[in-house]
Amino acid sequence: xxxxxxxxxxxxxxxxxxxxxxxxxxxxxxxxxxxxxxxxxxxxxxxxxxxxxxxxxxxxxxxxxxxxxxxxxxxxxxxxxxxxxxxxxxxxxxxxxxxxxxxxxxxxxxxxxxxxxxxxxxxxxxxxxxxxxxxxxxxxxxxxxxxxxxxxxxxxxxxxxxxxxxxxxxxxxxxxxxxxxxxxxxxxxxxxxxxxxxxxxxxxxxxxxxxxxxxxxxxxxxxxxxxxxxxxxxxxxxxxxxxxxxxxxxxxxxxxxxxxxxxxxxxxxxxxxxxxxx
Amino acid sequence: xxxxxxxxxxxxxxxxxxxxxxxxxxxxxxxxxxxxxxxxxxxxxxxxxxxxxxxxxxxxxxxxxxxxxxxxxxxxxxxxxxxxxxxxxxxxxxxxxxxxxxxxxxxxxxxxxxxxxxxxxxxxxxxxxxxxxxxxxxxxxxxxxxxxxxxxxxxxxxxxxxxxxxxxxxxxxxxxxxxxxxxxxxxxxxxxxxxxxxxxxxxxxxxxxxxxxxxxxxxxxxxxxxxxxxxxxxxxxxxxxxxxxxxxxxxxxxxxxxxxxxxxxxxxxxxxxxxxxxxxxxxxxxxxxxxxxxxxxxxxxxxxxxxxxxxxxxxxxxxxxxxxxxxxxxxxxxxxxxxxxxxxxxxxxxxxxxxxxxxxxxxxxxxxxxxxxxxxxxxxxxxxxxxxxxxxxxxxxxxxxxxxxxxxxxxxxxxxxxxxxxxxxxxxxxxxxxxxxxxxxxxxxxxxxxxxxxxxxxxxxxxxxxxxxxx
Numbered sequence: 001x002x003x004x005x006x007x008x009x010x011x012x013x014x015x016x017x018x019x020x021x022x023x024x025x026x027x028x029x030x031x032x033x034x035x036x037x038x039x040x041x042x043x044x045x046x047x048x049x050x051x052x053x054x055x056x057x058x059x060x061x062x063x064x065x066x067x068x069x070x071x072x073x074x075x076x077x078x079x080x081x082x083x084x085x086x087x088x089x090x091x092x093x094x095x096x097x098x099x100x101x102x103x104x105x106x107x108x109x110x111x112x113x114x115x116x117x118x119x120x121x122x123x124x125x126x127x128x129x130x131x132x133x134x135x136x137x138x139x140x141x142x143x144x145x146x147x148x149x150x151x152x153x154x155x156x157x158x159x160x161x162x163x164x165x166x167x168x169x170x171x172x173x174x175x176x177x178x179x180x181x182x183x184x185x186x187x188x189x190x191x192x193x194x195x196x197x198x199x200x201x202x203x204x205x206x207x208x209x210x211x212x213x214x215x216x217x218x219x220x221x222x223x224x225x226x227x228x229x230x231x232x233x234x235x236x237x238x239x240x241x242x243x244x245x246x247x248x249x250x251x252x253x254x255x256x257x258x259x260x261x262x263x264x265x266x267x268x269x270x271x272x273x274x275x276x277x278x
Numbered sequence: 279x280x281x282x283x284x285x286x287x288x289x290x291x292x293x294x295x296x297x298x299x300x301x302x303x304x305x306x307x308x309x310x311x312x313x314x315x316x317x318x319x320x321x322x323x324x325x326x327x328x329x330x331x332x333x334x335x336x337x338x339x340x341x342x343x344x345x346x347x348x349x350x351x352x353x354x355x356x357x358x359x360x361x362x363x364x365x366x367x368x369x370x371x372x373x374x375x376x377x378x379x380x381x382x383x384x385x386x387x388x389x390x391x392x393x394x395x396x397x398x399x400x401x402x403x404x405x406x407x408x409x410x411x412x413x414x415x416x417x418x419x420x421x422x423x424x425x426x427x428x429x430x431x432x433x434x435x436x437x438x439x440x441x442x443x444x445x446x447x448x449x450x451x452x453x454x455x456x457x458x459x460x461x462x463x464x465x466x467x468x469x470x471x472x473x474x475x476x477x478x479x480x481x482x483x484x485x486x487x488x489x490x491x492x493x494x495x496x497x498x499x500x501x502x503x504x505x506x507x508x509x510x511x512x513x514x515x516x517x518x519x520x521x522x523x524x525x526x527x528x529x530x531x532x533x534x535x536x537x538x539x540x541x542x543x544x545x546x547x548x549x550x551x552x553x554x555x556x557x558x559x560x561x562x563x564x565x566x567x568x569x570x571x572x573x574x575x576x577x578x579x580x581x582x583x584x585x586x587x588x589x590x591x592x593x594x595x596x597x598x599x600x601x602x603x604x605x606x607x608x609x610x611x612x613x614x615x616x617x618x619x620x621x622x623x624x625x626x627x628x629x630x631x632x633x634x635x636x637x638x639x640x641x642x643x644x645x646x647x648x649x650x651x652x653x654x655x656x657x658x659x660x661x662x663x664x665x666x667x668x669x670x671x672x673x674x675x676x677x678x679x680x681x682x683x684x685x686x687x688x689x690x691x692x693x694x695x696x697x698x699x700x701x702x703x704x705x706x707x708x709x710x711x712x713x714x715x716x717x718x719x720x721x722x723x724x725x726x727x728x729x730x731x732x733x734x735x736x737x738x739x740x741x742x743x744x745x746x747x748x749x
Binding site for chain 2: 180
């Protein structure tokens with residue numbers, strides 16, 4: 001029966017659908033990333049330059065997205081905010097991935113006491129809400145990027161640990177790994193040819209998800225005022241700054257909200273479910 | 279058994295399956311009255327399973343079915359899947375090829391069996407329980423009632439799936455290789471189960487590689503090759519006097535007709551086991567087993583399904599520790615001197631890496647020249663183009679040949695082959711076993727062959743070890 005359902009044409013069709021979704025996500029992310037990278041350079045306005053006479057200008061030729069209450073150019077601030085959010089989130093997700101995956105593989109490989117200890121550690125971290133952990137760290141050094149980054153990484157690694165521990169267990173128990181061991185291959189080979197290829201699609205998905213999670217966490221911290229501090233531009237911070245002017249200048253708050261949505265949507269589309277289940 | 283004159287219970291007219299413009303199955307006709315049976319024979323990939331799926335109405339969307347299917351007096355177009363779906367379970371049942379995938383891994387055997395009696399068969403609580411116990415007992419699974427499917431051996435899962443598939447009381451049963459991996463005794467019990475469906479006024483379509491099933495079942499026989507029917511008629515007539523050359527080749531390749539090979543010269547002692555014992559769960563598999571294996575020796579291990587044949591092999595080559603007894607390898611053997619050939623070759627290769635990459639890694643690891651590998655693959659009749667593919671993209675017969683080439687690269691002293699050909703059709707099977715033995719003759723390695731098939735065990739020309747089972 002499986003032979004019927006695994007016909008190459010079917011697999012191909014599923015794969016193509018999946019690819020379309022991924023391409024859409026990738027295009028979205030690429031445009032946000034392009035805006036974040038090139039924006040600060042293209043928009044010549046200084047994000048911190050204040051001109052109180054230009055307070056709350058509507059979008060126009062001089063300021064495409066208008067100005068905030070201090071007369072600062074919103075487009076320029078948005079580009080800087082996007083660059084910071086995206087950069088910090090990706091960095092945190094990547095630094096969480098490396099130890100998370102390694103510990104997960106070690107846990108399912110060694111089993112026994114090593115596994116129990118690692119699982120207990122992960123559960124302990126998991127018992128504290130992620131946002132609270134980031135808050136704790138950022139209260140050590142308020143407004144500092146490194147504190148936020150450390151807090152984010154420490155809350156994100158657990159997911160990588162759990163997923164790679166669960167995903168590597170059937171691989172390690174399978175005939176393919178047994179055969180490779182019998183044929184005389186060592187741990188490095190098993191990691192390179194068996195474990196990492198099996199984990200790669202799951203980890204790609206997880207990377208996108210956890211980066212999205214980090215972007216949202218940063219914005220949430222910005223909103224409650226314990227994340228990045230003014231005058232630095234940050235998405236959550238911008239939202240809270242624009243909130244009082246919601247009545248007179250609704251386009252202001254729309255800009256960071258839309259950017260945040262596009263960013264997270266792009267990451268979710270990129271993650272999706274992996275069509276390559278076989 | 280058939281009621282002559284009765285209207286057909288299942289009739290298929292002009293059935294075809296296409297993918298795009300390519301025909302996978304062409305112009306199949308048959309008609310079964312209550313009590314009749316049809317056996318489908320043919321090479322792997324001939325379209326036998328596809329035929330069963332098309333009759334079920336369970337083809338994937340990209341496949342286009344043509345022709346019509348008459349079932350319990352209602353005619354429907356072959357591609358009208360919904361028309362037959364209403365009959366699933368109570369009127370029409372399929373025993374799928376992979377029993378392990380058909381059972382729910384998270385539910386104990388007894389519970390899923392009872393569920394089928396109660397929800398599909400419509401029995402009351404007590405009646406369902408009684409029917410379940412009776413089914414478990416007659417399938418020899420009474421002790422395994424509380425097991426999860428992953429705790430069952432391949433043959434046990436096969437019997438469980440057969441019992442559950444028939445629990446709904448369907449009158450039309452499609453069985454896709456119901457005796458795969460079963461020894462003679464259980465094969466006969468499974469055939470009896472199929473016969474009981476016929477006696478109850480149902481009809482049976484059986485896909486098999488085993489001619490003895492076709493013989494025992496009787497009824498009609500259809501031989502498929504490359505999606506076309508090459509021969510069709512009464513089973514005893516076709517088997518006695520096959521008209522088509524392909525049918526003749528298929529019958530000649532039946533394991534009980536294989537010639538016995540002369541035993542090769544044996545050398546020094548490789549492995550000595552004394553008082554080996556192993557318990558699986560609460561079941562004693564074997565105990566007090568003494569065994570000596572010499573270089574070049576051929577040992578066939580037989581025994582009923584679940585008797586611990588594969589476990590014994592794993593213990594001998596050091597993959598599983600024994601519970602009692604001692605095992606001594608001869609001195610001076612390399613750590614990779616004991617190798618294994620798996621029942622499912624696809625599962626024994628790294629799934630996401632091309633076959634060529636896997637073999638090249640191994641050649642480098644064992645300082646084996648790549649030219650030698652290509653030479654061996656060529657002698658096994660393998661196209662070098664196959665190496666660019668991943669394991670799942672190669673047929674079972676070809677992959678088992680590649681697996682053989684792979685283990686021989688390590689210059690093994692002892693090879694444990696665990697039912698290496700049980701998933702293949704007889705023609706491919708015979709070729710596979712001959713290639714395996716040729717390869718071993720050439721390298722001088724000893725063989726421990728686990729097989730449920732007495733014909734194959736006899737043909738390798740060595741000693742046979744029978745494992746008794748307490749089930």
